[in-house]
Amino acid sequence: MIQKLSERLKWDEQGLILAIVQDAKTREVLMVAYMSQESLRRSMELGETVFWSRSRQSLWHKGETSGHTQRITEMRCDCDGDVLLVMVEPAGPACHTGERSCFYRTLCTEGGAGETSDL
Numbered sequence: 001m002i003q004k005l006s007e008r009l010k011w012d013e014q015g016l017i018l019a020i021v022q023d024a025k026t027r028e029v030l031m032v033a034y035m036s037q038e039s040l041r042r043s044m045e046l047g048e049t050v051f052w053s054r055s056r057q058s059l060w061h062k063g064e065t066s067g068h069t070q071r072i073t074e075m076r077c078d079c080d081g082d083v084l085l086v087m088v089e090p091a092g093p094a095c096h097t098g099e100r101s102c103f104y105r106t107l108c109t110e111g112g113a114g115e116t117s118d119l
Helices: 002-008 037-046
Strands: 016-023 029-036 050-053 058-061 070-077 083-090
Touching: 002 037, 029 037, 029 050, 029 083, 037 050, 037 058, 037 070
Parallel strands: 016 083
Antiparallel strands: 016 029, 050 058, 070 083
16 A cells, blocks of 8 residues: 555655644644655654655654654545645644744734844
């Protein structure tokens, strides 16, 4: 099953696919990361997110050291098959800074600029 699914997805030149991670309950976007075919397979087997770290060039099981794992409740792909949407139940913050979501900094809001001092 995993092999057939993997064949239907569009992997980039490095063999990666973008994965948007969203809280299954609140629908908040928690983070964006990349998956390889191996990390997708491991994620589906474990039922928790496993990504490909482009900086370390290795698999990365989210929460392996921090305990802030992400239990997968559903996975979807977009209409083009080149982006994954991973719905999760998070056990703690998603961001390495300790924030719940990696998207905690506001660049602009309706009608003007937001806080950008920490960029």
